[in-house]
Amino acid sequence: MITVTNFHIRYGAEVADALRAGRPVVALESTIVSHGLPRPENLRVARQIESAVRDAGAVPATIGMVGGELVVGLDDAQLTRLATVDGVAKLSVRDVAVAAATGADGATTVAATSAVAAAAGIAVFATGGLGGVHREAAHTFDESADLVTLARTPIAVVCAGVKSILDVGATLERLETLGVGVVGYRTRRFPGFYLTDGGFDLDWSVDSPEQVADVLAARTQHGLPEGGLIVANPLPVDEQLDPTLHDRTLTEGLALLERDGITGKAVTPYLLAHFHSATEGASLAVNVRIILRNADLAARIAVAAAGRADTRA
Structure with a gap:
């Protein structure tokens, strides 16, 4: 176990070896395993996600x-524990210290995963959908910590946009204000998680993993x-959730949120469970x-970025 920028981190053996050798590594969150998917599918999908990263190099x-110990590179027993035991805490950045001090089991959100991954020297992270500004945030001030964390964390996050249950337009405005870069992968439209098109244009698009690696290098240079x-x-249009079904389900879910x-x-x-x-x-x-496609793309970006580093060396 070592200390890196205020985080006490234990590395899985394979991840430690890869980081020392400069091989491509992709960070993955554990919240999708503990809180985002139902049992027993969560463990099966978690293993599939890791396999998708490996298959792409x-x-x-x-x-x-x-x-109470942060682990970068959970082994299968640890992954199984977070997928199957009750009482696993959902950890954003603000929760990490308390959870560590109390010896908790915890699953890291996009914000916490990004912060820990960057501290560990990992530059690419695959997730499903980003958190963002919630609907009615003008009254509730409810905004995901993902946004502020990404404003100060040097990491590329491959995602299917933000979850369509959020205020997509307000989230894009906040990202602009915070100086977080956004590029579409082979698209000039911002995706809406379950939906291919979230309803908003993007200024920039990239066409290959190599172009993303170029962007990351240019930021440093x-x-x-x-x-x-x-x-x-x-998602490709033929793989998205039926838009009519999506809109009806979202309307019902928002009404249930208010009721409860x-x-x-x-x-x-709550809303993801309602959708399911x-x-x-x-x-x-x-x-x-979504997550399998993002894991594959993130791995190919990491491979391209590692190739650039090898060329410079």
Whole structure:
């Protein structure tokens, strides 16, 4: 175990070897395992995600907390523990210290995974959908810590945009204000997680993993402030959730949120569970396609970035 920029981190053996050798590594979150997917599919999908990264030539580094210790590169036993035991805490950046001090098991969110991955020297992270500005945020001030964390964390996050349960337009405005770069992968439209098109244009598009690696290198070469880069990777139209079903389910879910008084970090898992139930599993299948596609693309970006580093050396 070593200390890196205020984090006490234990590395999995494979991840430690890869980082020492300069081989490509992709960070993966554990919240999707503990809180984002139902049992027992969560463990099966977690292993599939890691396999997708390996198949594309990189080393997966699933990040989580086991018994109060941050682990970058959970082994299968640790992954199984976070997928199957009750009481696993959902850890954003602000929660890490308390969870560590109390010896908790914890699953890291996009924000915490990004921060820990960057501290560990990992430059690429694959997730499903980014957190963002919630609907009615003008009254509730409910905004994901993902946004502020990415404003100060040098990492590329491959995602399918932000979850469509959020205020997509307001989230893009906040990302602009915070100086977080956003590029579409082979698209000039921002994806809406379950939906191919989230309804908003993008200024920039890239066509290959190598172009993303070029962007990451250019940020360093030009001495730009450290911050995140969002690589928005939409589902093909024929793989998205049926838009009519999506809109009906979202409307129903928002009404249930208000009825049940659900707020804060409980909102996203509540709505995702509603989507899974109301769509009879169709949304879960889409969710899995999203994360597997993003894991593959993130791995190819990591491979391209590592190749650039080898050339410079």
